Amino acid sequence: MLNDIKKQRLSEKEYDENFDEIHPPLNEHEAYVEGDRCYYCYDAPCIEACPTGINIPLFIRQITSKNPEGAAKTIFDENILGGMSARVCPTETLCEEACVRNTGEDRPVKIGLLQRYATDSLMNSSDHPYKRSEDNGKKVAIVGGGPAGLSCAHRLSMKGYSVTIFDSKSKLGGLNEYGIAAYKSLDNFAERETKFVLSLGGIDYKLNTTIGKDLSVDQIRKDFDAVFLGMGLTGVNSLLVDGEDNNGIDDAVRYIEDIRQAKDLGELPVGRKVIVIGGGMTAIDMAVQIKKLGSEDVTIVYRRGQKEMSASLVEQQNAQNNGVLIKHWSKPVRLITNDNSVCGVEFEYTSVKDGKLVGTGEKYKIDSDMVFRAIGQTFEDDADGLPTLGSGRISVDENYKTSISGIWAGGDCVNEGEDLTVSAVEAGKKAAESIHMELS
Amino acid sequence: MANLTSSFLGIKSPNPFWLASAPPTDKQYNVERAFKAGWGGVVWKTLGAEGPPIVNVQGPRYGAIHSNDRRLLGLNNIELITDRPLEINLKEIKEVKKKWPDRAMVVSLMVPCEEQCWIDILKRVEETEADGIELNFGCPHGMSERGMGSAVGQVPDYVEMVARWCKQNTRMPVIVKLTPNISDIRQPARAALKGGADAVSLINTISSIVGVDLDEMSPEPHTDGKGTSGGYCGPAVKPIALNMVAQLARDPEMKNLPISGIGGVTVWKDAAEFMALGAGNVQVCTAAMAYGFNIVQEMTTGLSNWMDSKGYTSVDQIIGKAVPNVTDWQYLNLNYVVKARIDQDSCIKCGRCHIVCEDTSHQAITNIVDGKRHFEVIDEECVGCNLCVSVCPVQDCITMEHISSGVDPRTKEEISKDYGNWTTHPNNPSKIPDAAE
Structure with a gap:
């Protein structure tokens, strides 16, 4: 049996409706009343x-x-x-x-x-609401143009620093541009916001530039007075089961990126039955979006209970309201494949025993045409000369300083990170203040 | 079920809710709709002397103060007295009274300060068989520039003079409507009484500029770029009206002068408050202009239910009931100690009580206790001012507790059980000496 994966499952009108604003903005009167x-x-x-x-x-x-x-x-x-x-x-x-x-x-x-x-x-x-201080002649490099990097760049430029952002992608914005669910950021908002930040002036950027590959850490340290690392998490965890190299299994973050960058949502391949494995925001965004793309049955499977999911209750309910089934206390043990394609997943029920998550031995299968991994991202540390890591991410102190003098870091790539846009912004802002303290 | 029947100056109405002289009572169509909705009576919109009809502006007549959700808090108007021919008004008044004999029909009047003008209009009104007249000495805009309305009401001698002319020239009861745009409301009221008026009604609208259009740099509302002061009314003016009503009700000279209470009556409770402070009935305008005539159904049922719950059987039993408790500051009991109490179960921890007390009053409410956000009254500092109660967004979360005995932690003095006011207080340089001294 071949996998049922198709493009154009819905009409253009349905795509438009499904990917319309999830929370429509308040009008003036609503804002007064709510305010x-x-x-x-x-x-x-x-x-x-x-x-x-x-x-x-x-x-x-x-x-x-x-x-x-x-x-x-x-x-x-x-x-x-x-x-x-x-x-x-x-x-x-x-x-x-x-x-x-x-x-x-x-x-x-x-x-x-x-x-x-x-x-x-x-x-x-309005125009950009801030004015830069006079150029102070100092230069700061920012690695990664996501929320942490943009926030850091803006704050530093305000104080008169010349900032250069290096980003491995072809657009700035990081997860705002590539990771947020499409119905939360309509009308190219991420791109518009990036432009808004850059319109302050004093912020230069180089795209398609990956640290450790196109540019060494040592070189950056030499060329700039300070460096801020905000490259996020670019690796993904695997399920650690056999058969992950088959067709029909993919990383949620990669597919979400495709959704965000798609010029025509109808061109995205969508399975009739989809399984998303994981319990965080990525799992929810993946499941809801593929449902909205026309998938018939979408199931999120999480190895622990409802309370342990890192996606908020509101987000879980959003998924359920969109017809996504969430199954708890199950872990994948085997991909069921046919002719190099995934056609289902075998799960084992789990429970907590002596504080540890263990399989109960009881198993069941779910058919699927597509399976998505959404079980966390990892920091890729293959560049030479990176600061010391802790728990797999860059270690920083309370001022976002790393183990290497002159290098600061913040956002998802540090071990303090909460994996939220807003936390990354705060980290970038705080790091900028710390850089300014040090350099001025 | 309580009996809401009202008799004001012998004018009977099925309930004490009358519509005040204003746009809602300008013509038969409106008034009949009001009676159908259940209003007890109307004061017909002010008639002027025979002659060419009044001319109103063709720009906006109303301006308003709103809450953020556009609830009407205060209304300002520059409409003049009726702009319809006298003949038509009189004909309609007669017809309506005939059709609705059980409802009160009072006619508001405003003519120049010449006796003959009043004699002429009174005759015409009598023919309609209306129940009474109300002299509009209150309107603070437009007509006052022509020596009528509040221009009369602000001069007690004129009030007395015109009231007397009317009493001498008609059998109908005379109500004098007072302007609040005066420093002591008792003066024109005493003058009305002296002139023989049967009752007073108050308050008329308050002179006001309701806002400024900052784009046009012109008062609101404006006509062709210019604005003028208007008359302010609605819920915002109720406290001013209540005070003026109470001032008259307390005045020994005017003990028996009936009062028709006006000013921001919006729900039954407002009416009950006016009546408790001495009003024999109430007149309503803004609430009807904001919501339509059907609001009277809330008013009548609300008043009736409340009266039942308190065991009052007729409206007469409420009139003036709170007057004995309105007193001068100097007679307030200075030995009566209260302290604020915050109910921790209903406290939502907004911190408003703390910050207003801290910034603007007596530093008597905590914000952090044992490292936690916690709001509690510090009895050593609390003077019982009630500011915290006033700003607390949760009803009954903060209350005032009477401390009747022991030592007041703030003054460190024994709390006296005796009544003691300023007139006998040792700090008062002109205190009344003790008999023994």
């Missing part, structure tokens, strides 16, 4: 919960007093990628979880949507 719900708490818990420490009550007050651009500036002061953060932050586990409205009525202020209202207002209508 009015903010209590302007003292020492607000939402600020504490925001990895970038945005003064949320202030920006909401600026929205309700009809000063959306002032609101945007309050956001950008702490998070220059506030626009993307508004779209992709798991607010339900950050600011909105901390909102005191939860205590009174179980319904937080929609901080994420308000943040989007403010940042959209400014980005759609």
Whole structure:
């Protein structure tokens, strides 16, 4: 039996509908009404919960007093990628979880949507809101043009540094450009946001340049006064079962990249039955998007329980609302193949015994035309001269300094990383401040 | 079920909710719709003297203060008295009264300050068999520039004079409608009483500029780039109106002067408050202009249910019930100690009580206790000012507890059980000496 993998499963209209905005933006009136719900708490818990420490009550007050651009500036002061953060932050586990409205009525202020209202207002209508300080003659190299790198670059350029970003891809933006689910970043937002950041000036970039391959760590150290590493995680974990080299098995991050870069969603190959293995955001984004691309049965299989999934409950529910089945307490033991193609996966039920996850011995099979791995990414450390690693990622101190003097690092590639856009932005910003302290 | 029937100056109405003289009562069509909806009575929109009809601006007449979700908090208007021919108004008034005999029909009047003008209009109104008249001495815009409306209401002598002319020239009960745009509301009210008025109604609208259009650099609303002051009304003015009503109700000279309460009555509770402070009935305008006539159904059922729950059987039993408890500051009991209490179970930890107390009051509420976000009253500092209660977003989360005995942790003094006010306080340089001294 051949795998049922096809392009053009849906009509153009269906693709458009399925990949429309997941949370439509607030209009002006909705923003006033929602903003009015903010209590302007003292020492607000939402600020504490925001990895970038945005003064949320202030920006909401600026929205309700009809000063959306002032609101945007309050956001950008702490998070220059506030626009993307508004779209992709798991607010339900950050600011909105901390909102005191939860205590009174179980319904937080929609901080994420308000943040989007403010940042959209400014980005759609005004010039770049900041001016660079006079050029101070110092140069900083940034490796990786994702959220951490862009944030670091912007902060440094503001202070007068000349910044050069090196990125191995053909576009800047990192996971914002290649990794975020398509329905969270419509209308090329990642690209527009990158342009917005660069429009400050003082930031140069070289694409298709991989550190360790096209450029050595030593050379960069020689050519620049400081280096910030923000190259993220480029490796992926494998299932460690036999048959992973067959057709029909792929990495979720790679396929998601294809979705993001697709000019025509109908050109993507989609299996009738799909299995996604993993329990994080990548698994959810993969499963939901392939369902929206026309797959008939999509099953996420995770080796532990619902509570252990690193995807938030809201995201899990989003998957379920989109018709994705989530199965827990099962691990893959064997790929079932036919003529070099995957046609199913055999799973074994798991349970926790003496604090360890073990197979119960009981097994079952699920048919599938495509299988996606979404079981985590890894730091690729093949470049020579990298700083010391810890737990597989770059070790940094509280100022994002690495073991090598003159090299800072932040974002997903460091062992402090929370794998969130907003945390990467904060790391880039903090590292920039630390670089400035050191060089000035 | 409580009896809502009202008798104000002997004018009967099935409930104490009248529509005030204003756009909602400008013509038969509206008034009949109001009666169908259940309103107890109307004060017909102010009639002027015979002659060419009044001319209104053709630009906007209303401006408003809104909450962020566009709830109308305050309304401002520059509409003048009726701009329809006198003849038509009188004909319609007569028809409506005949058709709705159980409803109160009072006619608002505003003519120049000449006795003959009043004699003329009174005669015409009497023919309609209306129940009474209300003298519009309150309108603060437009007509006041022509020596009428609040221009009369602001001069007690004129109030007395015109009230007397009316009393001398009609059998109908005379209600004088007062302007709040005056420093002491008791002065024109006393003048009305002196002139023989049967009742007063208050408040009329408050002179106001509701906002400024910062693009046009012109007051709002504006006509052809210019704006003028208007009359402010709606929920925002209720506290001012309540105070003025209470001032009259407390005044010994005016003890028996009936009051029709006006100013921001929006729900039944507002009406009950006006009546508790001495109003015999209430008049409503802005709420109807914001939501339509059907709101009266909430008002009547709300008032009735509340009266039932308190055991009141007729509206007369509420009128003036709170007046004895309105007093001067100097008679407040200075030995009565309260402290704020925060119910930790309902506290949502917004911290507003803490920051307002810390920044603007008495530093009497914690924000961190044992390293945790926690809001608690520090009795040693709390003066019982009620600011925390006022800003707390959760109803009944912060309350004031009466401390009746022991030592006040703030003053370190024994709390006296006796009543003691400023007039006898040792710190008062002009205190009333003890008999023994």
